[in-house]
Amino acid sequence: MIKARGYATRHSFSRLKLFEFEREEAGTYDVEIKVLFCGVCHSDIHQAKNEWSNTVYPCMPGHEVVGTVTKVGPGVTRHAVGDMVGVGCMIDSCRECAPCKAGDQNYCESNNSWLATYNGPMVPAKKAPDGNNIYGRDNTLGGYSDVLVVNEDFVLKIPAGLAPEVAAPILCAGVTTYSPMKHWKVKDGDKVGIVGFGGLGHLGAKIAKAMGAEVTVFTTTKEKLDEAKRLGVAGVLEKDKEALKALKSSFDFILSTIPEKHDINPFVALLKRDCTLAVVGALEPLAPVNNQEVAFHRKSVAGSLIGNLADTQEILDFCAQHGIGPDIQLIPIQDINDAYDKVEAGDVRFRYVIDMASLATEAA
Incomplete structure (x- = not known):
């Protein structure tokens, strides 16, 4: 077993704090990773607070993980x-259903769907002979930790031209915005709208611009209009x-990145005929x-969930090729609870990334 440390919460109403546990050793096709950086995603907050009513505790978030390989199983080739x-x-993921066989692991149709990097299947954690919990694939604990063990097929390569701390949010925010733009075939010259200009929205705007699109972001704050101008994209207040x-x-494609319930009707009206939000x-x-607005112009309202493995590698390589990435603020793990408060208040430009070296300074 591997002795591990991280930050986790035991209840929806408690803060994250130091948590010591054990991970399973790397199996035949597994990779052991020393975690260097981990992005802070808004879904981490939803999950830690059980806002989706499916959280497994203890909950250790973190699914934007970058690190170095320290050990590989004997069957690893990648x-x-x-x-x-x-x-x-x-x-x-199950590897057997139609989506998995088509390379769309993020739409796995097995009973438990794909296995999340944290908050895995709701079954009891396994017990070691001494009675201590072992956190492996039954109650997955994520990247707010010093070590991760993952099957090689679900480990991505970080291109040399991409700073590892910048790469971290691309593993979720990047592919979440890139995958739908790829699926709905955003191309050079298209007019693309990005609703919401936070962690997802600002990266989506950069990606769309690099794809050759004419980009407009829709935001609720005047301050972010200046940020849009800095990125070289148009900015519009949602209430204007x-x-x-x-x-x-006038828009060929619109992407809504707002991380909570909202009204998309004002933006559906902005789509051209036969186009998608x-x-x-x-x-x-x-x-x-x-639906009158939708039906009269044959418009579509759709959803998209993260991205598959191929899309994730593609967007990492794309960002390296085009010299783009999220705007980040590095923080020590000890500041994670304050970071959550600021994310919820919209007081971050634009993505927090945890420097996991700070975990080594934490006294037990």
């Missing part, structure tokens, strides 16, 4: 000791009805959609 690698939202009216029926930020029910 990675070697010393490689800089990443782990996103998934660490396994005259500005929205002027943009009616995809929701990636919210997993809860949204306000009802005006």
